[in-house]
Amino acid sequence: MVRNWKEYLLPYHQTVDELLVKLNSLKQQFAICDQHNPIQTVTGRVKSVPSIKEKMRRRYISPDRLSQDMEDIAGVRIICPLIDDVYFLVDLLRQRTDMKVVEERDYIKHQKASGYRSYHMVFNYTVQTIHGPRSLLFEIQLRTMAMDFWSTVDHALHYKHEGKFPVELEKKLQDTARVSFDLDESMSKIKHALMRIKNKK
Amino acid sequence: MVRNWKEYLLPYHQTVDELLVKLNSLKQQFAICDQHNPIQTVTGRVKSVPSIKEKMRRRYISPDRLSQDMEDIAGVRIICPLIDDVYFLVDLLRQRTDMKVVEERDYIKHQKASGYRSYHMVFNYTVQTIHGPRSLLFEIQLRTMAMDFWSTVDHALHYKHEGKFPVELEKKLQDTARVSFDLDESMSKIKHALMRIKNKK
Amino acid sequence: MVRNWKEYLLPYHQTVDELLVKLNSLKQQFAICDQHNPIQTVTGRVKSVPSIKEKMRRRYISPDRLSQDMEDIAGVRIICPLIDDVYFLVDLLRQRTDMKVVEERDYIKHQKASGYRSYHMVFNYTVQTIHGPRSLLFEIQLRTMAMDFWSTVDHALHYKHEGKFPVELEKKLQDTARVSFDLDESMSKIKHALMRIKNKK
Amino acid sequence: MVRNWKEYLLPYHQTVDELLVKLNSLKQQFAICDQHNPIQTVTGRVKSVPSIKEKMRRRYISPDRLSQDMEDIAGVRIICPLIDDVYFLVDLLRQRTDMKVVEERDYIKHQKASGYRSYHMVFNYTVQTIHGPRSLLFEIQLRTMAMDFWSTVDHALHYKHEGKFPVELEKKLQDTARVSFDLDESMSKIKHALMRIKNKK
Numbered sequence: 166m167v168r169n170w171k172e173y174l175l176p177y178h179q180t181v182d183e184l185l186v187k188l189n190s191l192k193q194q195f196a197i198c199d200q201h202n203p204i205q206t207v208t209g210r211v212k213s214v215p216s217i218k219e220k221m222r223r224r225y226i227s228p229d230r231l232s233q234d235m236e237d238i239a240g241v242r243i244i245c246p247l248i249d250d251v252y253f254l255v256d257l258l259r260q261r262t263d264m265k266v267v268e269e270r271d272y273i274k275h276q277k278a279s280g281y282r283s284y285h286m287v288f289n290y291t292v293q294t295i296h297g298p299r300s301l302l303f304e305i306q307l308r309t310m311a312m313d314f315w316s317t318v319d320h321a322l323h324y325k326h327e328g329k330f331p332v333e334l335e336k337k338l339q340d341t342a343r344v345s346f347d348l349d350e351s352m353s354k355i356k357h358a359l360m361r362i363k364n365k366k
Numbered sequence: 367m368v369r370n371w372k373e374y375l376l377p378y379h380q381t382v383d384e385l386l387v388k389l390n391s392l393k394q395q396f397a398i399c400d401q402h403n404p405i406q407t408v409t410g411r412v413k414s415v416p417s418i419k420e421k422m423r424r425r426y427i428s429p430d431r432l433s434q435d436m437e438d439i440a441g442v443r444i445i446c447p448l449i450d451d452v453y454f455l456v457d458l459l460r461q462r463t464d465m466k467v468v469e470e471r472d473y474i475k476h477q478k479a480s481g482y483r484s485y486h487m488v489f490n491y492t493v494q495t496i497h498g499p500r501s502l503l504f505e506i507q508l509r510t511m512a513m514d515f516w517s518t519v520d521h522a523l524h525y526k527h528e529g530k531f532p533v534e535l536e537k538k539l540q541d542t543a544r545v546s547f548d549l550d551e552s553m554s555k556i557k558h559a560l561m562r563i564k565n566k567k
Numbered sequence: 568m569v570r571n572w573k574e575y576l577l578p579y580h581q582t583v584d585e586l587l588v589k590l591n592s593l594k595q596q597f598a599i600c601d602q603h604n605p606i607q608t609v610t611g612r613v614k615s616v617p618s619i620k621e622k623m624r625r626r627y628i629s630p631d632r633l634s635q636d637m638e639d640i641a642g643v644r645i646i647c648p649l650i651d652d653v654y655f656l657v658d659l660l661r662q663r664t665d666m667k668v669v670e671e672r673d674y675i676k677h678q679k680a681s682g683y684r685s686y687h688m689v690f691n692y693t694v695q696t697i698h699g700p701r702s703l704l705f706e707i708q709l710r711t712m713a714m715d716f717w718s719t720v721d722h723a724l725h726y727k728h729e730g731k732f733p734v735e736l737e738k739k740l741q742d743t744a745r746v747s748f749d750l751d752e753s754m755s756k757i758k759h760a761l762m763r764i765k766n767k768k
Numbered sequence: 769m770v771r772n773w774k775e776y777l778l779p780y781h782q783t784v785d786e787l788l789v790k791l792n793s794l795k796q797q798f799a800i801c802d803q804h805n806p807i808q809t810v811t812g813r814v815k816s817v818p819s820i821k822e823k824m825r826r827r828y829i830s831p832d833r834l835s836q837d838m839e840d841i842a843g844v845r846i847i848c849p850l851i852d853d854v855y856f857l858v859d860l861l862r863q864r865t866d867m868k869v870v871e872e873r874d875y876i877k878h879q880k881a882s883g884y885r886s887y888h889m890v891f892n893y894t895v896q897t898i899h900g901p902r903s904l905l906f907e908i909q910l911r912t913m914a915m916d917f918w919s920t921v922d923h924a925l926h927y928k929h930e931g932k933f934p935v936e937l938e939k940k941l942q943d944t945a946r947v948s949f950d951l952d953e954s955m956s957k958i959k960h961a962l963m964r965i966k967n968k969k
Contacts, residue, residue, distance in 0.1 A: 175800065179793045186789050187896065190782045194898045197778065201522055206407060246519050261896045263866075293790065293864045295797045310515035317511060318447050318553045321402055322560060331563065334556050341552050344545060351542050352519045355535050359523060362532065376599065380592045387588050388695065391581045395697045398577065462695045464665075494589065494663045496596045603924055608809060648921050712920060716913035720849050720955045723804055724962060733965065736958050743954050746947060753944050754921045757937050761925060764934065 177239040181209040203250035209241040239303035264288040280342025283308040311345040378440040382410040404451035410442040440504035465489040481543025484509040512546040579641040583611040605652035611643040638689045641705035666690040682744025685710040713747040780842040784812040806853035812844040842906035867891040883945025886911040914948040
């Protein structure tokens with residue numbers, strides 16, 4: 166087992182700190198260039214030790230496989246106004262030379278049964294420690310504001326309610342997932358209609 | 367007219383910096399106390415000089431009345447998961463002894479014609495400068511994630527589209543405002559149903 | 568004894584965070600006003616739990632007297648170029664309306680036997696928590712860069728050397744304290760000579 | 769000439785922001801590993817536009833050679849307790865894989881006529897912009913606290929005193945440079961004496 170969690174997680178904290186600066190800098194560049202800003206907010210966190218342990222049990226991850234098999238110990242979330250923005254950023258992230266895509270999962274086109282939607286990317290990244298360079302994995306989740314709204318409230322409701330979640334309420338929650346999905350669609354349609362008008366001129 | 371904008375805006379920047387630390391500290395306290403967190407994100411900004419000038423013209427604000435009549439030169443936005451959270455925070459903010467409520471406007475109960483919803487509070491606040499204490503006004507806008515989604519996309523679409531906005535698209539945007547309003551309502555209903563189940567036990 | 572240290576120290580962390588923003592804002596104001604900047608750096612820290620416990624034992628502080636009797640749980644340090652800057656800032660801090668001086672100790676005019684010099688101020692400060700306003704004590708230490716150099720190296724040397732410190736080296740360290748004191752004096756003399764030349768013109 | 773300075777300097781601001789996070793992370797690693805910390809403070813700045821223009825004139829740098837010939841548009845300063853710490857960090861920086869040394873100048877062994885001492889390193893660094901990767905130069909200055917004290921006060925005195933600096937005061941300033949150099953030497957001697965005692969045991 167990991168003996169000193171504080172030391173073990175240090176490079177992951179470093180990774181999240183560096184990514185927050187790097188991705189917020191992208192946001193600022195879009196703002197200054199006076200384009201539409203595809204980035205609304207960037208947040209990050211290192212998984213807590215209890216959550217890591219719980220996930221190791223659930224997924225049968227052995228301690229010596231932890232850094233290879235748990236890809237979201239360091240995690241960053243990018244919230245975008247619209248769905249187009251998500252795919253635009255996915256492309257931009259793929260072209261970076263300071264992090265390398267290892268895996269992608271598109272839970273927007275293939276949403277989970279619960280109603281959850283997001284685009285997940287796993288990257289390989291190198292931090293410089295006092296003992297030299299060190300490579301590790303981290304995850305970026307990209308989602309629209311409507312997806313983020315739904316999953317935040319979904320999480321808050323399930324979290325508050327220990328024990329079994331009533332079936333009829335679970336169903337109502339899935340209805341709201343569908344409605345927020347429709348909102349993204351409607352907004353995109355309005356945006357594309359506007360772009361057609363603009364291009365005609 | 368204001369001669370040195372950089373110097374004029376300095377206490378407003380100081381105000382926003384202090385408020386971001388203070389309100390993010392509230393968020394962190396809720397997180398540690400393991401309660402439902404009514405605060406999702408806190409952001410802040412000082413109005414840009416062109417925006418200040420434009421608003422002075424539009425609202426007929428004379429330079430010598432600027433600091434009294436423009437209440438949102440320093441502005442902070444608090445995004446909450448649910449509507450209940452907004453009113454809970456409004457109450458908490460009213461009880462603070464480091465800022466004093468000067469005005470409140472409830473654009474949630476009384477939404478604007480455009481579909482815009484938010485709760486606005488104006489406060490009096492004192493910063494300590496190198497020339498002694500200085501009082502000024504600032505504004506806090508509180509809204510749910512669904513309201514924030516709508517107004518962000520609404521802003522992005524209008525911003526992109528210089529010139530007249532087509533009537534049928536404006537109508538569709540108002541439909542989306544209604545849908546996102548319904549989303550807040552549905553989520554609140556699920557939450558209250560859960561609380562009734564909990565209290566019965 | 569304190570049951571939950573994380574919760575107990577939360578308002579102290581909040582205090583340090585707010586003070587760092589407030590005092591760095593002073594530094595920035597001096598920089599923009601293009602005056603001589605009396606502030607070189609501002610740093611802050613909350614005392615670690617082991618250090619708090621060790622000091623409670625050493626000073627016979629009972630748990631129920633902790634918040635009144637230990638004044639430096641939250642601590643901020645201001646480093647100034649010259650001695651005049653220290654006293655100028657002491658005066659400025661006394662005039663603030665957001666913190667109230669409770670005690671002052673001038674270890675510059677009355678240096679400790681070890682050679683240590685600094686100006687200590689204890690303040691009463693109110694933070695706003697999710698349970699309402701809360702008053703507490705914090706300490707500001709002001710010192711020149713030369714004083715800071717000496718006490719940092721003094722600390723590093725003693726820290727590295729567990730066990731008894733050889734008498735002849737202790738003596739040499741006190742020599743360096745005297746030399747760094749003389750450096751402050753010489754720099755002040757040069758500064759005052761320059762000011763006399765300036766005023767003659 | 770550069771048309772839009774704000775846009776031109778954006779990647780330099782990004783560089784300084786990333787370096788501050790990276791180098792402060794090193795400092796934190798040393799602190800957690802409970803070793804002697806060779807890093808006291810890390811600061812950074814982007815050169816102001818007036819300073820860039822002034823240096824272009826003074827050094828005959830043409831606008832199209834600006835990014836290659838001015839190496840300190842982005843600059844970071846690392847302050848160390850002792851001289852050994854400076855050379856230890858120089859070595860550590862040389863081994864990083866995220867920045868590449870282009871040039872080194874040792875103004876500690878070869879101090880300037882004015883009394884100025886510091887170790888300068890120029891690096892090549894790549895930032896990721898919204899238009900793809902972009903390479904640029906930046907400078908790190910490493911110095912002890914005693915060197916930093918001297919050069920800060922030296923700068924403040926010259927800055928305050930427009931016009932010719934009186935010869936006898938210039939001489940006294942050079943005396944203080946010598947004294948602060950001796951301080952570094954004395955501290956190093958005490959440290960090495962302590963290490964010899966330790967190793968004998």
